[in-house]
Amino acid sequence: GQQLNQSPQSMFIQEGEDVSMNCTSSSIFNTWLWYKQDPGEGPVLLIALYKAGELTSNGRLTAQFGITRKDSFLNISASIPSDVGIYFCAGRGVTGTASKLTFGTGTRL
Amino acid sequence: EAQVTQNPRYLITVTGKKLTVTCSQNMNHEYMSWYRQDPGLGLRQIYYSMNVEVTDKGDVPEGYKVSRKEKRNFPLILESPSPNQTSLYFCASRDWGTGDTEAFFGQGTRLTVV
Secondary structure (H helix, E strand, C coil), rough: CCCEEEEEEECCCCCCCCCEEECCCCEEEEEEEEEECCCCCCCCEEECCCCCCEEECCEEEEEEECCCEEEEEEECCCCCCHHEEEEEEEEEEEECCCCCCCEEEECCC | CCEEEECCCCCEECCCCCCCEEEEECCCCCCCEEEEEEEEEEEEEEEEEEEECCCECCCCCCEEEEEECCEEECCCECCCCCCCCCCEEEEEEEEECCCCCCCCEEECCEEECC
């Protein structure tokens, strides 16, 4: 099945630093989603993007739906210790399995 | 409170012994799915269901079965578990339709097959 390329795989940062991560796909998506997973828990939705070029913020988090519809970016500003976790991107395709979400491999922060 | 509930949270079993992991959601969502999460591979979809009595294979369906007899429940069945099915499993649900693509996840079931 299709997978998204998510980078970086992991990163170590100092408190207060800004963080950037991205996902790329070989095919076009209609929707991009970003999740965070804490240890021992299920993923929790952070931001949902529905239109190419869309830029959406949720507190210190900002995500963008790439113009080509094949990529998305997540930025975290002024990181704090509770930002630690695994961040996943997920995309929903255009046709066929329109309801299916494809997940990236995660960025461990 | 809106939630997806999985049981059990942890399970250790032996090869070949049939098991069922239950999943229930209280949001009247039409769409439910099962994922497995393995290190370095992210979440991969096993099966999904668009509504009662409508199920279909995801990316990694081999060795698994599902059923959707009621809207709220979507159990995952391993008829003859094998060690390569040791994994962390998540059930998820969401509304069907273009406007709402949020997915609510359960807390996960960590399965070990020895």
